Amino acid sequence: MIVDAHQHFWDPARAEYPWMTGAFAPLHRRFGPSELEPLLREYAIDGTVVVQARPSLDETRELLELAGTTPFVLGVVGWVDLAGDVTAQLERLEGPLVGVRHQVHDEPDHDWLLRPDVQPGIAVVGEAGLAYDLLVRTRELPAALETARRHPNTTFVLDHVAKRPREDAAWAAGVHALAATPNVVCKLSGLFTEWAPADTAARALEWFGPERCMFGSDWPVCLLACEYQDTLSVVESALGKLSASERAHVLGETAARVYSLDRQGTRA
């Protein structure tokens, strides 16, 4: 089973996506299931996890609804207000919610994750059996590490290998430290839009090991730098020497385990 553990849908005509400016401007149009579906079929992807792209409970509900009507969507990583009553918000959500994410790297405070009003929310996410997706860059890695250590029973998913910069010493040290934290897994996603995609895939795989790595395309953001196929190929470039079972972890089993996709039922 091959799972694309990271993709997005949006329609900027229906809601604001404030980050879709500058280099991201080409993404300012509708991207829906009908555009992704032929790509999944062509590259034999069995299912996907769709991930939030704006801090809004409305979007989380929309994505959960979309998952209900889109057979290939196996799970949703949605947004909830971590500083609010997380239990109450989660109770009102229906559908295959498998994780929670906040666009932490867009917050001015690089210790946002450690804020006293956010930490209890992260604890509730873990207690609900959901994964927490870390969308961070180098400057937020220390807070991400501290958060992962404070919540050892919660599984954290590092998105896009923390977006490797050209000057990568601090990035490497930070990601390596996260890899030493057993409750953190890594998404081999968003690679072509950052520095040295093939080398990043190889290093992340070495640091985390295949059982703690999962493939994700980051479609349609990936289209800024490559084609859908390249997001799979770059992971392949790192998998060359691995056994069939190790490959299976990276290409689907890790995502299925971490996001409990089996419990959601494979509907692809």
Add this chain to the structure above:
Amino acid sequence: MIDTGRLGLGTAPLAGLYEPVDDDTARRVVDRALELGIRYFDTAPYYGSGLAERRLGTALRAVPRDRVVVSTKVGRLLRPGASGWTGAYFDFSLDATLRSLDESLGRLGLDRVDIALVHDPDDHYEEALAGALPALARLREEGVVRAIGAGMNQAEMLSRFVRETDIDCVLVAGRWTVLDRSAGEELLPLCEERGVAVIAGGVFNSGVLAGGDTFDYERAPNGVVARVEQLRETSARHGVSLPAAAVQFPLRHAAVVSVLVGCRTAEEVAEDVHLAGLELPPALWSELG
């Protein structure tokens, strides 16, 4: 130098250099090449804006990595616009070189390439000398690539690279052919003296030597057509087809380790392998010079 074998496959036509080629046809070209014993494949980001690398990588995915030799190139970064690929941008800086090669690995789905070549730095010699070549030398030191060099359609600048840098090989396209011997004046003797391996590409001069009417990627001028007719007649007198002479001619120089042929179909691969294997009369070469 790496054992490329005498005949390698150039992959520019796989991405539709002259006319569109579909996925299945491209796949059959590489499959047939492998079946017929070809082990060396040359590609570049520029060919079809990544398409040649993707198709080659897909076709090689199930092949044991040690069975094939792959070269790709640096010097153009692929950056898409709002409506798909807008193209390849020259950049011979150190950073762009490192980035370009890593992105090529990503498109190919390989963890290494064997040979990395600076691609067409005709108007960027100083930049390539200051950026791309030191970057490639570093990658060679780190073992990411085994050999480095430059690939161009001219012999003069390749000679400068051989004299002024520590490259292992050059890919000279169209300048060491039965029709155009300009690389024979300086580049080839220099490479032989320095132990730099020469890969000869464009051995049909963009098709004019294989029965087409294209020379240097454009319609062949009249003088070229007349010269080709002479060569065809000379070859025919020895019972040899001009394409056979064209494929085999470059290998007659001691510095040349491999000839690249670009093929659009599996049939063309089989034809070129056949031509490369023919035994040609020595008298042909003395007359062709």
